[in-house]
Amino acid sequence: xxxxxxxxxxxxxxxxxxxxxxxxxxxxxxxxxxxxxxxxxxxxxxxxxxxxxxxxxxxxxxxxxxxxxxxxxxxxxxxxxxxxxxxxxxxxxxxxxxxxxxxxxxxxxxxxxxxxxxxxxxxxxxxxxxxxxxxxxxxxxxxxxxxxxxxxxxxxxxxxxxxxxxxxxxxxxxxxxxxxxxxxxxxxxxxxxxxxxxxxxxxxxxxxxxxxxxxxxxxxxxxxxxxxxxxxxxxxxxxxxxxxxxxxxxxxxxxxxxxxxxxxxxxxxxxxxxxxxxxxxxxxxxxxxxxxxxxxxxxx
Numbered sequence: 346x347x348x349x350x351x352x353x354x355x356x357x358x359x360x361x362x363x364x365x366x367x368x369x370x371x372x373x374x375x376x377x378x379x380x381x382x383x384x385x386x387x388x389x390x391x392x393x394x395x396x397x398x399x400x401x402x403x404x405x406x407x408x409x410x411x412x413x414x415x416x417x418x419x420x421x422x423x424x425x426x427x428x429x430x431x432x433x434x435x436x437x438x439x440x441x442x443x444x445x446x447x448x449x450x451x452x453x454x455x456x457x458x459x460x461x462x463x464x465x466x467x468x469x470x471x472x473x474x475x476x477x478x479x480x481x482x483x484x485x486x487x488x489x490x491x492x493x494x495x496x497x498x499x500x501x502x503x504x505x506x507x508x509x510x511x512x513x514x515x516x517x518x519x520x521x522x523x524x525x526x527x528x529x530x531x532x533x534x535x536x537x538x539x540x541x542x543x544x545x546x547x548x549x550x551x552x553x554x555x556x557x558x559x560x561x562x563x564x565x566x567x568x569x570x571x572x573x574x575x576x577x578x579x580x581x582x583x584x585x586x587x588x589x590x591x592x593x594x595x596x597x598x599x600x601x602x603x604x605x606x607x608x609x610x611x612x613x614x615x616x617x618x619x620x621x622x623x624x625x626x627x628x629x630x631x632x633x634x635x636x637x638x639x640x641x642x643x644x645x
Contacts, residue, residue: 351435353485354484357483357484360470360482361471363410363459364471366410367406367459370402371475375399375448375451379451403441419437420439430603431462434463438460439460443455443457443458443472453477454474454555454559456558456559457475466602467485467580468580469485470484472561479492481497481581483497483583488584489584497584503615504618506617508635509537509547512570514537514551514552514569514636515564515571515572516530517553529641537639538551561578564615565585566585571636588613588616589601589611590629591605591611591612593642612633
């Protein structure tokens with residue numbers, strides 16, 4: 346089945362409604378949790394990355410709605426993940442609450458992330474922050490939007506980007522706080538921010554939102570210039586003119602496939618205004634190479 350044979354418009358509207366309804370569950374769960382002195386939370390790999398009963402309830406709600414509406418589609422979720430692989434079949438990829446540590450602390454950078462991939466390629470993406478009531482959505486070939494009305498990037502057209510020194514870059518520390526991951530990440534952050542006199546790139550600044558999904562849509566919106574980590578929302582990114590690249594050793598084609606999506610290392614770069622000498626993709630590849638010169642690689 347070709348992408349054009351999927352009714353992406355109706356699937357997108359379904360995903361938008363699903364994200365909004367899931368967001369209501371998240372808000373209600375937060376209110377209930379804060380009202381109780383004995384909030385029930387389950388620990389994941391460490392105390393920084395917590396998953397709550399709300400997280401599980403949201404995924405259950407999303408799974409049931411998808412299976413009822415699209416019974417032939419496959420599903421990959423964060424809490425129910427059991428080594429599933431992205432195949433050529435229509436496959437929903439869901440993170441019920443992205444930013445669970447933020448959720449636990451009442452920090453509003455939290456999102457539910459719902460995407461559909463077909464033949465290994467993201468074709469629909471919806472990311473909703475229920476606390477700030479911001480919804481990013483896209484379908485392949487139909488553009489990307491904030492709150493269904495404002496076309497991305499919000500700057501209107503892609504901004505130029507002369508160097509990493511002008512870039513606002515999103516990064517995350519991630520779950521692992523042990524060697525080799527943490528020291529290599531910190532070394533990378535230092536290279537990105539250090540003065541050029543000592544060999545750094547002296548980027549404009551770094552930002553850590555605590556949510557991979559929100560980092561990516563902020564790149565798509567134009568608020569962030571680059572983001573390095575694992576994440577979702579690739580369809581929204583691409584429809585805004587952004588590109589997603591794999592890890593440091595991957596090729597820089599800018600094409601997303603099942604292998605890249607399963608690789609757990611992404612570098613996303615916003616759309617960059619083309620010049621007489623370079624296309625937007627040429628410039629994105631150039632910045633990817635410059636960025637990866639700073640990266641101390643590691644296995645997530």
